[in-house]
Amino acid sequence: MPSTPTLYRGHEGMWMWIVHRATGVAIFFFLLVHVLDTSLVRLSPEAYNQVIDSYKTPLYGLLEAGLVAAIILHAFNGLRIIAVDRWTWALRHQKLLVWVVWGIFVVLMAGFLPRQLTNVFGGE
Amino acid sequence: MTTHDYDVVIVGAGGAGMRAALESSQRARTAVLTKLYPTRSHTGAAQGGMAAALSNVEDDNVEWHVFDTVKGGDYLVDQDAAQILCAEAVDAVLDLEKMGLPFNRTEDGHIDQRRFGGHTRNHGEAAVRRACYSADRTGHMILQTLYQQCVKQDVEFFNEFYVLELLLSEDPQDAKPGAEVAVAGVVAYELATGEVHTFRAKSVIFATGGAGKIFKTTSNAHTLTGDGMGMVLRAGLPLEDMEFFQFHPTGLAGLGILLSEAARGEGGILRNSTGERFMERYAPTIKDLAPRDMVARAISNEVREGRGCGPHKDYVLLDLTHLEPAHIDAKLPDITEFARTYLGVEPYTEPIPVFPTAHFAMGGIPTTVTAQVLRNNTDVVAGLYAAGECACVSVHGANRLGTNSLLDINVFGRRAGIAAAEYAAATASAPALPPAADAGVAGLVEKLRSSVSGGGTETVAGLRREVQETMDRNVQVFRTSDSLTAAAGVIADVKARYENIAIHDRGQKYNTDLLEAVELSFLIELAEVVVAGALARQESRGGHYREDFPTRDDEKFMKHTMAYGSPGGIRLDYKPVVITKYQPMERKY
Amino acid sequence: MAAPELSHPLPSTRKRLTPAHRWWWKFQRISGVVLVVLLFAHLFYNLVLGDGVNQIDFAFVAGKWAAPLWKWWAFALLVLAMLHGMNGMSYLVGDYARSQRTRRFLNALLGAATAVIVVLGTLVIFTFDPCPQGADASLLPSFCAEVGK
Amino acid sequence: MTAVEEVPTELGGVAVMQVTLRIKRMNPEGTGDHAPGEDYWEEFHLEAHATDRVLDALHKIKWEQDGTLAFRRSCAHGVCGSDAMRINARNRLACKTLLKDLNPAKPILVEPIVGLPVEKDLIVDMEPFFASYRKIMPFLMPAGPAPERERLQTPAQRERFDDTTKCILCAACTTACPVFWTDGQYFGPQAIVGAHRFIFDSRDEGQWDRLEILNDTAGVWKCRTAFNCTEACPRGIEVTKAISEIKHALNTGEI
Numbered sequence A: 001m002p003s004t005p006t007l008y009r010g011h012e013g014m015w016m017w018i019v020h021r022a023t024g025v026a027i028f029f030f031l032l033v034h035v036l037d038t039s040l041v042r043l044s045p046e047a048y049n050q051v052i053d054s055y056k057t058p059l060y061g062l063l064e065a066g067l068v069a070a071i072i073l074h075a076f077n078g079l080r081i082i083a084v085d086r087w088t089w090a091l092r093h094q095k096l097l098v099w100v101v102w103g104i105f106v107v108l109m110a111g112f113l114p115r116q117l118t119n120v121f122g123g124e
Numbered sequence B: 001m002t003t004h005d006y007d008v009v010i011v012g013a014g015g016a017g018m019r020a021a022l023e024s025s026q027r028a029r030t031a032v033l034t035k036l037y038p039t040r041s042h043t044g045a046a047q048g049g050m051a052a053a054l055s056n057v058e059d060d061n062v063e064w065h066v067f068d069t070v071k072g073g074d075y076l077v078d079q080d081a082a083q084i085l086c087a088e089a090v091d092a093v094l095d096l097e098k099m100g101l102p103f104n105r106t107e108d109g110h111i112d113q114r115r116f117g118g119h120t121r122n123h124g125e126a127a128v129r130r131a132c133y134s135a136d137r138t139g140h141m142i143l144q145t146l147y148q149q150c151v152k153q154d155v156e157f158f159n160e161f162y163v164l165e166l167l168l169s170e171d172p173q174d175a176k177p178g179a180e181v182a183v184a185g186v187v188a189y190e191l192a193t194g195e196v197h198t199f200r201a202k203s204v205i206f207a208t209g210g211a212g213k214i215f216k217t218t219s220n221a222h223t224l225t226g227d228g229m230g231m232v233l234r235a236g237l238p239l240e241d242m243e244f245f246q247f248h249p250t251g252l253a254g255l256g257i258l259l260s261e262a263a264r265g266e267g268g269i270l271r272n273s274t275g276e277r278f279m280e281r282y283a284p285t286i287k288d289l290a291p292r293d294m295v296a297r298a299i300s301n302e303v304r305e306g307r308g309c310g311p312h313k314d315y316v317l318l319d320l321t322h323l324e325p326a327h328i329d330a331k332l333p334d335i336t337e338f339a340r341t342y343l344g345v346e347p348y349t350e351p352i353p354v355f356p357t358a359h360f361a362m363g364g365i366p367t368t369v370t371a372q373v374l375r376n377n378t379d380v381v382a383g384l385y386a387a388g389e390c391a392c393v394s395v396h397g398a399n400r401l402g403t404n405s406l407l408d409i410n411v412f413g414r415r416a417g418i419a420a421a422e423y424a425a426a427t428a429s430a431p432a433l434p435p436a437a438d439a440g441v442a443g444l445v446e447k448l449r450s451s452v453s454g455g456g457t458e459t460v461a462g463l464r465r466e467v468q469e470t471m472d473r474n475v476q477v478f479r480t481s482d483s484l485t486a487a488a489g490v491i492a493d494v495k496a497r498y499e500n501i502a503i504h505d506r507g508q509k510y511n512t513d514l515l516e517a518v519e520l521s522f523l524i525e526l527a528e529v530v531v532a533g534a535l536a537r538q539e540s541r542g543g544h545y546r547e548d549f550p551t552r553d554d555e556k557f558m559k560h561t562m563a564y565g566s567p568g569g570i571r572l573d574y575k576p577v578v579i580t581k582y583q584p585m586e587r588k589y
Numbered sequence C: 001m002a003a004p005e006l007s008h009p010l011p012s013t014r015k016r017l018t019p020a021h022r023w024w025w026k027f028q029r030i031s032g033v034v035l036v037v038l039l040f041a042h043l044f045y046n047l048v049l050g051d052g053v054n055q056i057d058f059a060f061v062a063g064k065w066a067a068p069l070w071k072w073w074a075f076a077l078l079v080l081a082m083l084h085g086m087n088g089m090s091y092l093v094g095d096y097a098r099s100q101r102t103r104r105f106l107n108a109l110l111g112a113a114t115a116v117i118v119v120l121g122t123l124v125i126f127t128f129d130p131c132p133q134g135a136d137a138s139l140l141p142s143f144c145a146e147v148g149k
Numbered sequence D: 001m002t003a004v005e006e007v008p009t010e011l012g013g014v015a016v017m018q019v020t021l022r023i024k025r026m027n028p029e030g031t032g033d034h035a036p037g038e039d040y041w042e043e044f045h046l047e048a049h050a051t052d053r054v055l056d057a058l059h060k061i062k063w064e065q066d067g068t069l070a071f072r073r074s075c076a077h078g079v080c081g082s083d084a085m086r087i088n089a090r091n092r093l094a095c096k097t098l099l100k101d102l103n104p105a106k107p108i109l110v111e112p113i114v115g116l117p118v119e120k121d122l123i124v125d126m127e128p129f130f131a132s133y134r135k136i137m138p139f140l141m142p143a144g145p146a147p148e149r150e151r152l153q154t155p156a157q158r159e160r161f162d163d164t165t166k167c168i169l170c171a172a173c174t175t176a177c178p179v180f181w182t183d184g185q186y187f188g189p190q191a192i193v194g195a196h197r198f199i200f201d202s203r204d205e206g207q208w209d210r211l212e213i214l215n216d217t218a219g220v221w222k223c224r225t226a227f228n229c230t231e232a233c234p235r236g237i238e239v240t241k242a243i244s245e246i247k248h249a250l251n252t253g254e255i
């Protein structure tokens, strides 16, 4: 039985590659569902609202927060990748840029999360 | 057993082997057998440069180069060979450039050149810029470039094939002078499978490199175990001038990793514990750029007389701190990184601890200037060639000048490739192989395998350490009759105990344990030859310094040593030196 | 450019560079930059302004799409995100699918899914009626009342 | 785990310490305890100097404890490229990794590089790696007839490709690349480095042949800028930068 090799202790670049990949896939599948459920608006207001209402649970609210987190990470890391491919400076400082991405992520989430959580848990 | 049939078989894929392959494979069906992937060969470790009187940066000419080579070699150089080496140097460098080698350049786009030890203008007036280089990885670039050309030409490599025996048409020790002895092929052991292969060939070229591992402190790779020289000796052929081993002055202290002479060529200075630039005392004119044997002895002497540095006063310092960091980065990036990685020393600001390290075998398999292997002072073995560090043409005499070896492997590697292919073309077929041609190697391998359960008591590492330590202690920069006799005793003892060796691995596949044992047997025999030659040479010349005979003795010893293996021990004979233009003079710098 | 001198012939590669991978690589980057704008405005409008997630219902969507800007915004988002996502997913297929056959099959599936979603989405966006006949007026955007009159 | 105790003794000025190496083994012919081809971890305890390299420790094991341990090595100072292996979960050369730079409090993990078939213990089949290198036509393709003397090249032109000439073909980069692990289709960073060395050489005229090859499905577009290659390269080559320069050349047609 060939055993698996150790998990490679890559640096920032490798972990961000994993993050980028995972978030990209997650967003893609969400997008498929999201287009389908939004299409219900074409069917009837009742159908749409019914589905959307069923989403308005705390669980779904959290998932949605996760989605936003994924988008923020994917988007800003995507910009980092673009910069790295484009400018030598960014290439040489790609690690710094990883921390910039996380910085932006923290700031944006700090702005968004309270709003989302009060909306989700705050009740009517 | 598998048998292969080729016109030319080249053993070794370092600089010499691949340069030969480029010529030979264009002319004849050629196989290159190498125990390492070609790009792992130790040519890749060479740093400083390759000499050629290109006159790209200052006036220079072939004659000056010949003179420096002869004088540097303490007049033991065969001057006809040196003439060829230096005359073909220019084309050798230009050929490499055309193959794509990325030399450093002058502002106007030509190949740049720098100073190196012993290379002078106008017969010793002052140091001259003769070394063509590529930062401090010239050998790396040569090895890569030659390999790239081999890829282009689709050269057939047998990688990780250890050649262990040379097959001749008859025993040269029984053959009469003048009678024909021809090469028949080689027997090789395939690392991946443990299979023994016989290669029948019309011509065979040995290009197996050096034997630095007979010493403990060495700049040489673990794999430089002198296999080619050992096989030749076992086949009943002589080895020439083996007592001349070069100790490079600046190995990283305690480790032996080389810091190229280029460090001094670029302005580095050697200092002792008092901070003195001590080379001013030993070589007033060219100081730190004196030939290696002199600098190595000077360092050892400083240490012996108590002016060494460090807690044990056992090294001196190579000072680069007065050089611009940018200059260091441009010209000496690798060696300064070695200092950082392995000693934790920052060369910009701290001097680097150095001590002489066993570096280069001036001696080796005796050849003519067309790289044909000699079986005595006059007769050649038909179809057998040697080139590179394993060969002795002899262009290095008693002491090689820095940058002349990369030159040697290219000039004589090329010559060997052409000659071997031409010989093969003119020869109808290789001599018939003896029955059971592979029996020798198969037997050797089986014997070692059976030692796993056979209860041998000696270990490869243990015996090897004993040989290496005695060589370091007794056969290094300073030698005496006593030290050499002591070494001979240890080697004889180790040789006897080798019979009782035991290895661990009895497997067929990738059995490096077994091969280390075989390599050790070559090391022991070569150490024996070195010591025998050194004992008999009661003079001091170039790299061989006898404290009990501290001067050169041209009367008795202006001759090459020819050592033959025999049941009773090493038998020594001598061969005259070819002198054409330059009569021996005292060697002063 | 002169033909290289070679000792034995190599496959001739003098044809023009095939643009496919290169084009998609560039697209991935350009679409990425555009998506940052499109997506964050979308998220901000929907989740942060007003009542956040809770505000989302038919009336909200219909109200938004009444403006041509948001209609086209949604369309651009749909197309770019789907193409970007499709190509991104096909990177994964290229990396993880073991055989040429699986690779081809999965890429076809991806292409089909993308086509379906893009077509469906486009139809919805452009044929969408914010004030469908006979619907419960309380579910509709307020301007329907005026339209109905 | 108390793998290491600093022994207070000094030997030649260097501290002696106890280290544990945990080595991934595989014997194609099997051993008493293990079936042919089975891989397993084995621990070795030894005494070493802080300044020893991992290669020294492997030698100590091979020479004093278990001669069957198989690994490649030659130069022992980082210039021949024989001994790339995964040490503490990162690709490095055993001869360039000092024990003192690893955490000696824990066992040091040593395993073969990943993505090439393991032959025995730490030895892998390098042929697929060299095959990728050969594919990019790694030799000068000069234009026109050779001049009598050298082809001219300014120091600036020479500097343009200096970085990638340093490659020793050790495979540390390629086998550290997560994209290479996925299916082995990717040429890998080394082949790109090898091509870069010629593409940016002012004397070479084969750029477009090589760029065409790198433009292929298995070529540069597979790189996801994970930077493992750059981090792993023992020669300090900016591998990702070289790859990026190739992408740029393909996109703009400028070299």
Ligand SMILES: Cc1cc2nc3c(=O)[nH]c(=O)nc-3n(C[C@H](O)[C@H](O)[C@H](O)COP(=O)(O)OP(=O)(O)OC[C@H]3O[C@@H](n4cnc5c(N)ncnc54)[C@H](O)[C@@H]3O)c2cc1C
Pocket: B011, B012, B013, B014, B015, B016, B017, B033, B034, B035, B036, B037, B038, B041, B042, B043, B044, B045, B046, B047, B048, B049, B050, B051, B138, B139, B161, B162, B163, B164, B207, B208, B209, B210, B219, B220, B221, B224, B227, B228, B258, B260, B359, B360, B387, B388, B389, B390, B402, B403, B404, B405, B406, B407, B409
């Ligand atoms: C650190 C260092 C720096 C140096 N710097 C310089 C310099 O700046 N300038 C200069 O001129 N010289 C320099 N030298 C010397 C020079 O590099 C060598 O002498 C030269 O490269 C030797 O080349 P070679 O082809 O003979 O052998 P190598 O390159 O050592 O090749 C030997 C080949 O033989 C093969 N081989 C060995 N045994 C067997 C076997 N049993 N079966 C099959 N194959 C076998 C090996 O696989 C290898 O391919 C330096 C040497 C060292 C060690």
Ligand code: HEM
Pocket: A017, A020, A021, A023, A024, A025, A027, A028, A029, A031, A071, A074, A075, A076, A078, A079, A081, A082, C028, C029, C031, C032, C033, C035, C036, C039, C081, C082, C084, C085, C086, C087, C088, C089, C091, C092, D223, D224, D225
């Ligand atoms: C918000 C702005 C976005 C930016 C800036 C962005 C940027 C990028 C970039 C530059 C890449 C290429 C990565 C590479 O070649 O290494 C990429 C890959 C990818 N993107 Fe996006 N993207 C964004 C949005 C999205 C969306 C909305 C989706 C989902 C539909 C998505 C899914 C993917 C996927 C699946 C990949 C492939 C990941 C991989 O190969 O590892 N991205 N993205």
Ligand code: SF4
Pocket: D166, D167, D168, D169, D170, D171, D172, D173, D174, D189, D190, D193, D232, D233, D234, D235, D236, D237, D239
């Ligand atoms: S680029 Fe660096 S890591 Fe990759 S093979 Fe070359 S030297 Fe090794």
Ligand code: F3S
Pocket: D176, D177, D178, D179, D180, D188, D189, D222, D223, D224, D225, D226, D227, D228, D229, D230, D239, D240, D243
């Ligand atoms: S690790 Fe691989 S993904 Fe690119 S940057 Fe290096 S080749």
Ligand code: FES
Pocket: D072, D073, D074, D075, D076, D077, D078, D079, D080, D081, D082, D083, D084, D093, D094, D095, D096
């Ligand atoms: S042994 Fe040569 S690179 Fe490590």
